Amino acid sequence: MASTLVLSAVVVSGVGWFLLQQTRDGLLENRVDAVVAEADNESAEAVERLVAVPGTETDASTQASELATPIIARGETRGFDVVLGGPGSNEDGLAGAGSIYTPGLDTSSVPQSLLDHFATSADTAWTYSAIRTVDERGQVTSSAPGIVVGSQVRLPSDGRAWTMYFLFPLEEEQDTLALVTRALLTAGGLLLVLVAGLTWLVTRQVVTPIRMARRVAERLAAGRLQERMRVSGEDDLARLALSFNQMASNLQRQIRQLEELSRVQRRFVSDVSHELRTPLTTVRMAGDVLHDARGDFDPVTARAAELLQTELDRFETLLVDLLEISRFDAGAAVLDLDDVNLVDVAHRVVDRNRALAEQRGVTLTVSAPPHPCLAEADVRRVERIVRNLVTNAIDHAGPPERGRSRVVVHVAGDDHSAAVAVRDYGIGLAPGESALVFNRFWRADPARARTSGGTGLGLSISLEDTHLHGGWLQAWGRVDEGAQFRVTLPRRAGSPLRHSPLPLVPTDARERLAEATP
Template structure:
């Protein structure tokens, strides 16, 4: 039973904590999202502090004034009472004389106002501490003032000084705060001490009323300032919110959206300027869309129209190329050049047609379960002769087991062909490594070279059409300059990522990440984008010997419909029984 009770208490505590945490999160989100709430809250807090400080100063000033007035009044009464007491006791020369006590009693009654009921609440007392036991203390009214007259005060008055203090006590009329004044009265029978006990009830009530009035006025002022801040910020925030909503609709493609213009003030000018900007943007976007449509149509039409004469020229060139052995050496060489340039021209037309299909949105994905291991080997075998001619060792790091993913094998092979060919082209005779990895949701392929690398900022341009890192370099593959652009579109069509990393003198690495099941959304990648050997500069031999690596510099570019994936992961993550083969 006790254990069940403790468990129930813990559950209740967790529920309460969870509710408070949820409330705190909601308040934090509201604070971050609402400019009006922030302005009103800051105004209320600042005005509350200001009004509170002002109220404290005013109340303290009023209290000091009332207390000063009470002190002045009591001091005047004390001086007058001391003179009166001295005159009344002037006829006595001995403390034992008859009638001395009656005179003291009549004196305190007179000084107290002669009203035994003590409507004013003032208490007057006469004592003779130096003649204790001979002269009896007298008070008017007859109250016990010992709770208010402290020994320190009585000792100071007994020594011949005028003293005062504020004390709270009950002398028989309820617990009350008193302003106590004491003064010595020299007489022929010895020194007598005169005390005035003035209640401060009226002053406290007046000060409390003043504080309440100031606080009420301050609270009303704070609420008024908060309401005023809410109204003012609403006047400013409402057009801004309308502009934000209109901008969101414009960004969603609703180019006919406009803001409502009211009045002629600055906010109206803002709305009119925003509408003018939207109109200009709409006009420019429509113009660019028309130009883009015409460009795509021109590219597509030209590519298709060139197919017919190219086919005829190809047939004639093939015939000439076949019979080149019987030609003059110069003519035979021309036939070979004609054949090579026709191959390049045909490849360019193919790439242009593919780009036009992507631009027109007609590209289709023919996904099917595919083992990517043979795809990687097929690409490597196809580029082996080029790598051997340039002197670039081609290394594979792929799992032994099949790596199955729902992809379009033709497009994936084209991406890898472009990436590996680009790495071999810029490998500077150093090894190029192709790695394949997988996890539960994605597959990834990285292509790493140790060539010239990418300068800072160039990783943002590498996927642009017809862009080259070094236009002065002589190409070995005769590419069209559209390979990486087409690869990027192929990766996007799969819902995947194509990313690049590079640093001067440290080479580059490209990473292709594809979902294992078509249509899934990527969140992570099995392989790291920044290579593990990017800590030290590459100083190894050009023939593929031992490597020395050092600190990376340069940037990372993530291109695709999703995030860039996780941070660096252990090299070769996702491999099962991986092996390496030099091709």
Template sequence: MLASARSALARAAASAARLWRRSLQARVVLSTVALTALVVALLGVALLRQISDGLVGERVEVALAEAGQSSAEVQKSLSAASTDFDVEAQLSDLAARVVERGRSQGYDVVLIGPLATSPGSTGDGTGPTGGGQRFSPGLDPTSVPPALRRKVESPTGGGDGWTYTELRSGGGATGSDEPTRVPAVVVGSRLVLPADGGTYALYHLFPMGQEEQTLALVRRALLTSGLLLMLLVAGVAFLVARQVVTPVRLARRVAERIASGRLEERMQVRGEDDIARLAGSFNQMAASLQKQIRALEDMSAGQRRFVSDVSHELRTPLTTVRMAADVLHDGRHRFDPVTARSAELLHTELDRFENLLTGLLEISRFDAGAATMHLDRVDLVDVARRVVGSMSLLAEDAGVRLVLLPPDLPCVVEADALRVERVVRNLVGNAIDYARPAIVPDIEVRVAGNDTACALTVRDHGVGLAPGDETRVFNRFWRADPARARTTGGTGLGLAIAREDARLHGGWLEAWGRPGEGAQFRLTLPRRAGEDPVSSPLPLQPEPAPSRAVTR
């Protein structure tokens, strides 16, 4: 049960956090309500304190005036008392009159005395008092605080005084039969009976129940009005935020549609306020972007057509020149050394030119969306073996050796065998071109698979890639080493074509590299055509010390 409650609380907190992050309107409303609650709380506390101080201060003033008048009358009555009569009877009669007056005026009375003044007395108002206590019916005499009694009843206490207390009674001035506890003001006075020289303490206890009820009513009113004010502010903030956020949301939807290719989408312009001007500016920007994108698309289409047309048109004269070059190359042994070398260079450059034209034609097919595949069940291990076996002599000429690290099980995918083999040849050839045999002579080719994908990596220890070159390496005609001459290496289209082949299969072709530490390229293909691989079976960043296998 506790775990379910915690889980529900965690989900609610996550939902609230997601709403706070994603909704501008929610942030505006909640922030406004929070600030309003803080201001209302501060104002309410200040107002309640002022009202409380005013009510209590006024009650204290009334209590002091009433107690002073009552004490003066009692002192006058004591001064007029005669020694010919019973003092106790006179005190009882006087106390009864004071209590009755307090009942009519709404306060309670406690009369203590005569106070003991002998050396054996405590003199603190808590010891023997001789005459005892007389108080209003139903009143608890302990309602008089001991500190005030010490002040009033002690010979050295200073006499009169007042303080706040809690009135505990079961009737008295309140007229109730049930025990009550209400705040009160108690005023104490010291009186003297001239007839016998006795000293008495008279306490007037003024309840503040009405003031407490008034403060409770004010607190309820402030709380209710504060809640209503926050609801009103929340509603106003919601409406205001909605007026601002709604156009922003519409602009976001229009921007998403434009980003998806629907360049004709526009915002509706209503009115002449800032939002309307923003919508107009947004539409102008969208129109300008549409115009520029159309121009770029037309330019790109024209460039693609030009490249495709030129490539096709060059095929015919290239075939003728190839035939003449082959004749010259075959008969070069009959030429002088300079002419023979020229025939060899012509044959080599014609090979490069033909490869360049082939690459351009393939790129133009990808750009035009005309590339097709012939799917079949292809084992990446067999493809890797064929490539490693056919390019071993080329690797030996470059001073490096190819190392194949096959998996324990076949890695079969649905793919175009020719395109996959072309990708692997491009990766291995690129590794041979940029290898540094004097440092690490091995180029490792690794194959692995999982439930959804198969992967092949080619690791070299050549010049490596600088930060940021991991994506630029797949650009057309881009090279990691600008100092390398165009007369060496490939055409600069191999990796670009390889990436397009990987995308055509629904896979990835990625690169990792560090300057001086070499590079690693990873090809990831889905096992079944049309599916997206969840993850790659091989890491993109190579291990520090890869294992070795048999050289092919």
């Protein structure tokens, strides 16, 4: 509406200005023709009177007075002023050349350009000027635009040329132009109001369905999948509403199908996990008996008992992870909050996994400040997050012969958040894999063996634990440069996170080194 009103105002102003110019030019043109014709008539009448003057008259001043007096009298009745200037008026001015003029007229109303014209030419001429009147003391009392027409006559008494100036005011034309201006302003204002009303009406007809579609889309986004738009008519907006409703119906149907499928999957995982507890307990008891008695078996049977015990441990771990995932899916996971020192957590996790790291030839170190890094969190879940990150880094650490078999655990904190970052220098992550690494059972290298006995659910569980704390779990990696996983937790539960005290991209990464190089 604003743009339409601005454009309409510009157009109306342009058209109004053009009409005013045309009206003014037409009024002035008609007025000029009329006053020139009237001046010519007065001049012709004056010439006829001069022709009838007896040749015995020799007083030029008297003859000029007799010539000008009746013209001045007619001018007072017809609304124009007269100035009769004698010879030399162009040099000395009308005031000092024995001029005869209408009483109260300021002779300087005749412009100098017109005086200069009659110094070299006897042709009738006219020009625009300001007609001023004066009082007895010579003070200007009023000024109005007008037209000055000049023509020359010769007096028989001295045979010299005298110039008659007729001053016609333009007050009527000025009033007419003012009336036209007011009419145009009034019409322009009414037209703008009409345009504004029409624009508002059309805009409302167009915008109202769009606003309805926006509100319905917001309700759909909020989960109210039954919302629909009203369809009325057969125009484009009605077809848009119909298409929108069809799209919403398709989305509702697909979302419900996905929700049902997800619910079936979660129920299946939960039921299978619980149902496997009893047979696993039985198999575990039998396996423990066989494992304890393996010394009495032959070597092949003893080795089989050891493998059975190892796989039972892994199976039990997988079952525990599946039960934990089912709790997250069911929304039954809760936090047991306490003030947790992430520095102590990092040292405990590193000490517990040092044997696994030495078995792989990996060096485990902790880089932490001397002071505590506290966060209000569930210590069991935080330790599980860090343990999963550390064991994952050990699994993917580089080979010892290349000098990259090390894992560094960084810990830092500030007034608002605390973070733990696990850096390895192994195979790294390809572009796009940092977004997939937290998917359930996803592996960067499917052919790679799991030496830590992982189930493929560790990072997924860590991500759910982090989200449960209102924190971030992010991954960075480059091929042959290693990877870094960073978990960031708020210092106070429920506080929003805005930044992390540790960078996601390691300071020893090539891209960071390239940025630091001038």
